[in-house]
Amino acid sequence: MADNSYSWPKAEETSALGKRVNRIDGVEKASGRAKYTYDIQLPKQLIARALGCPHAHCKIVSIDTSVAEKVPGVVHVHVFEKAKPGSEIQWQGELIAAIAAESDGAAVEGLSKLKIQYEMLEVFVDDANLAAAQAANRATKGGGKEQTEREPGDDDDEKEFVTAEFARLFKESKYVIDGFYGIDAITHCCLEPHGATVAWNGDKLLAYLSTQNVSGTDEQFADGLKIAADDVEVRCEHIGGGFGSKFAPDYWGVAAAEISRATGRPVKLMLDRDQELKIAGNRPSAYLKVKLGADANGVIQVWDSEHWTSGGATGGGVPHNGVIPYVFEPKNYRRSQINIQTNLGPQRAWRAPNHPQACAITHTAIDDLAARMGADSMDIFLRNLGTDDARRIGGAKPSVYRAEIELAAKLMDWKAKWHPHGKGAAKGSVVDGLGLAIHTWGGGANDSNCNLKIHPDGSVETFCGTQDLGVGTRTAIALVLSETLGIPYTGIKVNLGSSKLPVSGPSGGSTTIGGVSESHRRAATDALAKIGDLVAKKLGVAADTLVAANSRIGVKGQPDKSLSWKEACNLIGMRPLEVTGSFKRGTPSPLSNSTVGGVQMAHVLVDKDTGVVKINKFVAVQDMGLVVARKQAESQIYGAIIMGIASALFEQRIADRASGAFLNSELRDYKLARLGDIGDIVVEIYEPESERSRGVIGLGEPPVISPGAAISNAVANALGVRVPVLPLTPQRVLEALQKAGRA
Amino acid sequence: MKNFEYAAPTTESEALQLLGDSSVSTEILAGGTDLVGLMKKMIVTPDRVVNILGIPSLRTLERRVDGQLWIGAAVTLDTLLDSPYLAGYDAVTQAIRGINSMQFQCQGTIGGEICQRPQCWFFRGGRGLLGEGGQAAANGDNRYHAIFGNDGPAKFVHSSRIAPALIALGAAVRVIGGAAGRGPDGADGEVGERLVPIAEFFQTPRHERQRETILAPNQLVTHIVLPSPAGIANATYEVRHGEGPDYPLAAASAALRMDGERVADARIVMGQVAPTPWNTVAAAALLRGRSIDETVAEAAGQAAVADATPLSQNAYKVQLAKVAVKRAILAAAGHPTGGF
Known part of the structure; x- marks a missing residue:
């Protein structure tokens, strides 16, 4: 039963809701008074630093801590349980030992004096290469699903029927696209790395933890330390980024508390940048081969895909279920998934888990369909929405997407800027292009x-x-x-x-x-x-x-x-x-709701001689029910787009196939978008009464989903050639042009 | 970071004394934008760090009567950008602007910029300057590595963004110390001093005990000396993946001595393509006697990369180096580059 004793005022009667106001903690943050976990300094605090394993796959033979213990300033050496002699290390950066010292320098010097013998094991990190993964016995079936509009007859063999049905559907398709698309793994790259500063007061633990889960991490500390949960307080006043990677204290947070207990002094243990990128979370990669068939209007009749994905050493990855193909739901589809196990750090939830990858590897195929037809991509997206009564999509209603696409097109001046793929006028070696993608999210x-x-x-x-x-x-x-x-x-x-x-x-x-x-x-x-x-x-x-x-x-x-x-x-x-x-989550309520839609359009410039892509303009139209804090909501969308541009053009985890090393684990090499790279971003919240009256719905994740596909599609429109895998680096753009004979 | 002794000399000779003590390993500290990070990662672990910022003679910027510009090694990049003396040295100005980071420009010095260590991820990952004798890059991910001069163990690219411009413009480096007996006035016991043409300042190390310059541990760069830019059309073009302070994928500086519409002489130097800045004689030869247009610049770019020897994953850099040379020449001649 919905509880109707509560409601929101009408739009015209609000005094605060949806207004554009400054943050109440804005001055505190801008002036540096706001204290992040990294800022916490406690009296008599020890600084702990950890040693990450230099090898991607090895066995620990022995650890000798005796020399490290004698380094001036070193107070305590802690060897992690998972690195005890005989243990197998599955990825580079996994922590072996932590040293608590009177100074940061002493801790690091202490780490350099640890004597560790490793036995090297075979390494595999090439998650993009399905054949290599299969040859290395690193690929396993991750399930799949097939569905046909027609049902098999009682006497039909189901497999044979599906095979025959797919063959018929492709034969009857006016357009058939065979495509390959991919998106590399990226890391969360939180500006404030994971870690904690902890102190004991008798048998009670106070943990300053960089976390997005203060109400849930006390239990986790207690469990790791074998104490009662009510003896733990976790605090986090401000956090420098989490993006889905900071729900737990992690074994290094628990270790900080153990070292503190052993030494009787407060301990600060934050990961360094290299460790943050290597072990504290990443977004799985995904690569997809697809064959799709469409009718003369460009409406997809059949979808047949296989994708491979890797969540690192511990498995997982982007599932086929619910997101392949993304948003669009053709009546006939067959999809299968392969999971690849690598010697790289394990995945964690990353802002809108699985959606950005699924969007990037499937909405590109739809754009390639438009390119093949010589049609305007926007028209093909519109035709595949269906209607509210006869939907061809999941997520938000077709009428909502339709309205949002029209609004975005107006803000982008789409029709005036549009040209068929590869047919725009060049200025010197620079060509321009338009692309779009759509997305959905829950947010209850x-x-x-x-x-x-x-x-x-x-x-x-x-x-x-x-x-x-x-x-x-x-x-x-x-x-x-x-x-x-x-x-x-x-x-x-x-x-x-x-x-x-x-x-x-x-x-x-x-x-x-x-x-x-x-x-x-x-x-x-x-x-x-x-x-x-x-x-x-x-x-x-x-x-x-x-x-x-x-x-x-x-x-x-x-x-x-x-x-x-x-x-x-x-x-x-x-x-x-x-x-x-x-x-209580899941309670029907007039105050809140779930499921949003959004549309994003990119206008890019590409230098064909260098392969460099620049964002000229980016338009995002997003619904989110009732807007509570308009300026902060808009900031969320801006931030998501910047993050999306980063993973479309710059970000990738580069793992060395020869050694398994994560090569760009410092911000020096891990490329992110800078202010000069993001172009003109236009944000529009779609909030007609029909949306507003649904109540409050979360916004943090959805706007980060579409940028990859929208930008890839814009580059394809500019060049007339698909650069199949994100990020679209100059190297990849040049190689795609060369492969297409257009260099 | 390993504990170290910190010294802050106030004269050149005091600095040389501190550097000349062979019982300790030393590093020279100026802006620290490179050294501090390397020390924190314990890639370099000096016993003694000698801060040269307090030596007044190294912070001067002087135009001499013969038109030479003497730039103290500890002059910061933003000071240079603000200086009227930099007029005419467009290739240098553009290279400094390209760094795209006010922090690096304000903190970094010109001496430090040309002496910075390679950005090679194998070196920075603790696998040695040459990355396991060159094997790490040869067998591993070498997308950002050298496409010239990479037949020895050194596969990294020299990181300086200003050095190609300085070489193209015919600069020299004033080196003191260590070379007593080798320098022009370097009798034993005295402070040796010599002016080294900057092209000869860089070297490709053959083993781990060598570095990327000829500078011995007991030597110090005190000044960069630029000849007058009169009559030299010059420019730098960098192919950058984004607008941040990230290093370019390829770069080139062009200096053209013009005789009316035609090129009397040229020097074209590529950056980020070899273990040293890479002077391309072929491109320069092609330009002599010609007037610059897109076709000529394109041909020079082609000539510049004709002998490239890309590694397994960086063939794309050959195209980028070609474009950088072409666009540096066009920019020097005042033509539009045709790209971003």
Whole structure:
């Protein structure tokens, strides 16, 4: 049953919701007063640094720590359990030992004195190369699915029927595309690496952890340390990036606590950049071979694909289920998946897990269909949407995508800029091109609890065990409270970032904004009702005639029948009013919802002589239900696009086939987009009443999905040649041109 | 980082004394943009670090009556960019601007820029300057490695972005110390001093004990000396993957001595393609006596890379080097480059 006691005000009646405001912690962050985990310095703290395994695949034969222990300043040497002699190390960078010392320099020097004997084992890191993976016995079947519109007859052999049906469908297709597409693995590359500063007070642990999960990591520390969870407090006031990789304390966080327990001193252990990139998470690679058939209108009738993917040494990767082909759902399809096991660090959830890869390897095929037809790509995308009554897609409604595509096309001036693939005019060696892609995401509200405290002097504060992943959660919460209580958002104190606060869900899956909006709208509505009863009694009016606005509570339109917010709060009595707000994930609610759509278009310039690609303009149209904090929502979209441009043009994990080494594990070599690389980004939130009335839906992930495909399609439109694998480096662009005989 | 002794001399001779003590390994510190990172990763582990920023003579910028520009080795790149003396040295200005990082420009010095260590990921990953005698790059991922001069163990590319311009413009380097007896006034016991043509300053190391310059541990670069740019049309063109401070994929600097519309003499030097900056005589020869247009520049680019010997994964760099040469020549002659 939907709980209808709560609701949002109409768009024209809002005072705070959806307004474009500055962050309440903006000055704190810009001035450096905001404390990140990396900034935490505790009295008598030891600095711990860890040694990563230099080899991608080996056995630890022996470890001699005796010399390291004698290095001046070294206090404690900790050998990780998984690196004890006899253990097999499966990827470069896996931590072998940590040394806690009086200084960073002493810790590093201590590490250099560890004497470790390795037995080298066979290495495989070439996840793009299916044949090599099969030859090395590193490829395993990851399942698949086939579906045909026609059913086999009772007497038909099912396999033979499907084979015959696919053959017929391809034969009847006006256009058949055989394509290969791929996207390399990238890392999370959090600006603030993973790690913790920990201190014991008796048998109680205080852990400053760089995490997107304060309410869930206390249990994990407790489990690793064999102590009670209520003896652990995890704090994270601010975080320098997580992107899905920081849900756990990790074994190095637990080790910091063990070293602290052994030495009796606080310990700081943060990964260095090289370790951060090598072991603290990456987004799986994915490569796909596909044959698709379409009718004369470019509507896909049949899809037949095999993709291979790698989540590193521990398996996994991009699943076929739910994302291949992406968003579009042809009536006839056959898809299969192969998982490749490598000697590279294990994958972690990366902003919209699996969607960016799936979009990049399938929406490119649809663009190639348009190229083959000599058609405008936008028209082919539109024709494959279907209608709300006869959908050809999953995710958001076709009518929503249609409206968003039209809006994006107008902002891009698509029709004026469009030219058939490879047929644009060149300026010197520079050609331009347009591309688009579409995406979807869930973003339903997570669990969230809060305690809202309203003091008799009118001050308002809330306590919530969520965290601000850098997106402006404090500001969004303040806006919800401001809207509900009718007071300015700037004076509201938002306390979050501790596991001792009311439990809230981890910030993953774009679920935070829904969760905290739910709990706070509920708590504030309930609190206001209580204050309203007191005000009604004082004014001698019915409580249901009262409204809270402009820092007053009173009868609407009757200024003489009202009290100021402070006067009203004075009625609470001597002690603050405390109200709890709770939301359980999955509860139907008029306040929040799930499933969004989005459309992105890229206009690029490509220098055919150097293979260098530049973004000229990028348009993103995104729906997200009701917008809570408009400026912060727009910032999320800008950030996602910049991140998407980075993985489309620059980012890739480069693993050396010969040694298995992760070669570009420093920011010197790990290329990211800079301000000069991102072009003119136009962000438009699609929020007609039909979307707004759905309630709050998460936004953090969806806008990062489409950039890869949109940019690849734009480059293909510019060159008339597909550069099959992302990122589109100059080398790959030149090699694709050469292969096509267009160099 | 290994513990080290830190010294901050205030004179050239004091610096040489500190560097000349053969009982300790030394490194010269200027802006530190390269050295500090290498020390933190323990790729270089000096016993003593000699900071030369406090030596006044190394921070001067002087135009002499003969038109030469003497640039102190510890002059920062942003100081150079701001200097009116850099007028006419377009190839140098463009190379410094290309670094695209105010931090590097403000902190980095010209001496440090030309003496920076290779960016090679095998070297920076702790596998030696030559990367296991060249085997790491020969058998491994060499997409950013050399396409010229790579027949020996050194497969890395020289990283300096300004050196090609300095060579093209005919610069020299004032080196002091160590070479007592070798320099023009270097009697034993005195501070040796000599001006080395900058093209001869760089070398391809053959083994791990050699470095990428001829500088001995007890020597110091004090000045870069540029001849007058009068009558020299010059430019640098870098092929960059993005607008960040990342190193170019290929680069070239061109200096053309013009005789009316025609090229009387030329020097074309490629960067990021070999273990040293790579002077292309063939491209220069092709330009002599001709006026510059796109066809001539294209032919010079082609000539520049005719003898390239790419490794297993970097053939694309041959095309990029060709384009860099072509565009540097066009830019020097004041023509549009036709690309970004």
